[in-house]
Amino acid sequence: MARAAKKPAVRPAATRRARDPERTRTSILDAATREFARHGLGGARVDRIAERAGANKRMLYYYFGDKDTLFRAVLEHVYGRIRAAEQQLRLLDVPPAEGVRRLVEFTWQYYLAHPEFITLLNSENLHRARHLRRSRHIGAMNSPLIATLSEILERGAAAGAFRRGVDPLQLYVSIAALAYFFLSNNQTLSAVFGRDLATPAARAERLAHMIDVVLGYLAAAPGRPRLTGARAGRYLD
Amino acid sequence: MARAAKKPAVRPAATRRARDPERTRTSILDAATREFARHGLGGARVDRIAERAGANKRMLYYYFGDKDTLFRAVLEHVYGRIRAAEQQLRLLDVPPAEGVRRLVEFTWQYYLAHPEFITLLNSENLHRARHLRRSRHIGAMNSPLIATLSEILERGAAAGAFRRGVDPLQLYVSIAALAYFFLSNNQTLSAVFGRDLATPAARAERLAHMIDVVLGYLAAAPGRPRLTGARAGRYLD
Amino acid sequence: MARAAKKPAVRPAATRRARDPERTRTSILDAATREFARHGLGGARVDRIAERAGANKRMLYYYFGDKDTLFRAVLEHVYGRIRAAEQQLRLLDVPPAEGVRRLVEFTWQYYLAHPEFITLLNSENLHRARHLRRSRHIGAMNSPLIATLSEILERGAAAGAFRRGVDPLQLYVSIAALAYFFLSNNQTLSAVFGRDLATPAARAERLAHMIDVVLGYLAAAPGRPRLTGARAGRYLD
Amino acid sequence: MARAAKKPAVRPAATRRARDPERTRTSILDAATREFARHGLGGARVDRIAERAGANKRMLYYYFGDKDTLFRAVLEHVYGRIRAAEQQLRLLDVPPAEGVRRLVEFTWQYYLAHPEFITLLNSENLHRARHLRRSRHIGAMNSPLIATLSEILERGAAAGAFRRGVDPLQLYVSIAALAYFFLSNNQTLSAVFGRDLATPAARAERLAHMIDVVLGYLAAAPGRPRLTGARAGRYLD
């Protein structure tokens, strides 16, 4: 209805966006990943995403519906990438202890190389996993490494190198925790302890420590009294 | 459509807020803590804070200047509370292993009882510790437990119960990490693994596992080759 | 938040719309009739029309130019339909009173069966008949029933059954009014009077009343003093 | 959070809006009445309302919540006005026929003087009385004239001047209908019949006709067979 008569669009053909849907979609997704990672869901700006993607803001809604759905797409995207990277690991090709060490190193390096994964997950947790739960791809986000780790633990225990009764899920979570927390909270830790924990040296120390903790725990002499499985009941609130 | 609209405001003088500056300030701070914890800095709403505090929005500016400064005040507040709680611990009154166990339990229980601490820290890290660095009280946020832990580690090593060469800061961070990550990421972990990790049983399991990991690591037989301190250089990027 | 987003569009060639220009045009017109009737001109959405028509949005512009012109086409379409229906009436084949009764009944039933006619007319009146005035078919929208009614009134008066001096246009408008208003305003009347006026019983009552009014008026005893024609001057503002 | 540092507001005190809440509210309501009446709910623009009210757009939300609620407030407002005007009528102070005539004249003149009432009601009916039904004042919108009319009909029937068995609600609706439809649809009727129905003469004619119809109907000789009450069953669909 005569919505403000169009200007004859004098824009030269060169600056017009190429008709490449896939490319448009991808550039929006990349820009969104970056924006959400940097500012969180609440702080992210749709305008900035569109601008950085070099796309018309309208396209963002055309392809993704709305901001929340776009956020979900971003989550699925980054989960997809970490799962793809995990596929490359060949943890069962080496001795158990080496396999665990590689898993710790991989986890550490992945988080280090993909800081957006950490902040995106934090945002999603702030929102109580609202978007993730709505995702149809959620099943695919469950890491296949749990099964691999289970196998490693069994082999290690069978060889007498590892303690018995370790829950692979708990261990997986702990490995993630040791790396994730240090990086996620790097800024506040550095501020509070008055010590820059982002230097290469500080990082190297951290990785070494993490490996020590994990392997040290797994290798612990069996004779010692220990809390596991059944005895955990003591800690029920 | 449909939202709260101005009602003709006929509040009788009697119900008007008493002129109790301290109480006003405190209720604003509490409401802000809750709001920032729940929605993050970007998602928090000044209006909601004022409303929940039962204070006029203007008061918020009167006492705290602006939203960012209020957020900083909240951070200082929650840090103050955890430090106060830590003061109560008497970790040196018991044997080293017991002291460490108590520290793990304390950390776990504090985070569990104060979920706002976790989300507030996550928000602050998203903002690269911007507010914390501006705080004059930042020195006071450095936990005194590092020193205590250092003493415990020494005693344990001297008694032959603990391994040597453990960096108390790294260990402190690891203990925090094992608890923090599980709780901070509880929602996404539960969603992805299709397993409710917020149940009492799941929590009890986690705590037991954490204690196992920490004590198992510390107790690890010294004879084994291990990566620490000097050898960490291998992990420099 | 949450809306329809682009799905990767993998529609197989087979399901693609056949190249049937007339069918495309018709389905767009039908969808538009429905959309404009339901939401008014301002509330109607071009997207919804295209979607419901199963046509590409571009086609809508190809065939009708723009939203306003499409609205005009819809008006012409519905006017055409009511005129066609009126052609079927054989009001002069029966006695005058019966003819009038049939006209009232027809009017009532047509509006009842075509609620879109009412809301479309309301929309057009809101826009001060802007589209209608631009229509080239506007002449054809003048109901032939005025002439028929004129003939009926004359016959009735000649037979001493009807009063004299009745303006057929005024009567035609009144008959329409009695039916139209009740149906057009059915929702607000029902709400305000706290009585569902859309039930079969309420409708039957209304029709009976309307017939009473019209025939009662026409049959009114002649001797009584009455205001018509010349004396209407009294009501000039 | 440092939302674009405010410009020092160099606006002279004179142009600053007076702190008169009631006046602000009223001017918004008036502007909204006009805008909704002219463009319908869908076509109305919140910006235009604010501008015409001389108020900041934000105030509209401050006082009314959102566009829909504002529309509801407008409806309540105009209903309130017509009910107030009806209160002034003293229909029982004159003979029955004169009372009815006055009611018809009042209805006509009110609609004529308040065209916004008509278009607002049309809009509300387009939206299926959605806003009205949500109104808490809906009870007060039921005209007290129904009761008055009932009394008039009884008196007239007792005096042998009016027919018996007339439903006051139906008659009230018919009176409204005869006036409302002519005015509501004036533009399309004028266009279609190629005759300007907005002239003083056309209006005078219409009013005279309406009075004739209503009084003629009421005065109709009782002996004639007639459809009322019980016999209405014939018209059940």
Add this chain to the structure above:
DNA sequence: TATGAATGAGAATTCATTCAT
């Protein structure tokens, strides 16, 4: 004739913040 992609100007609504009293 048909389609999916793209556009720019709005549209409603929200937000942190300030003013007048």
Add this chain to the structure above:
DNA sequence: TATGAATGAATTCTCATTCAT
């Protein structure tokens, strides 16, 4: 110290329309 009213700049999302193929 406290309050309700007011502000202007965003912010998300929408809409009619056009382009390239």
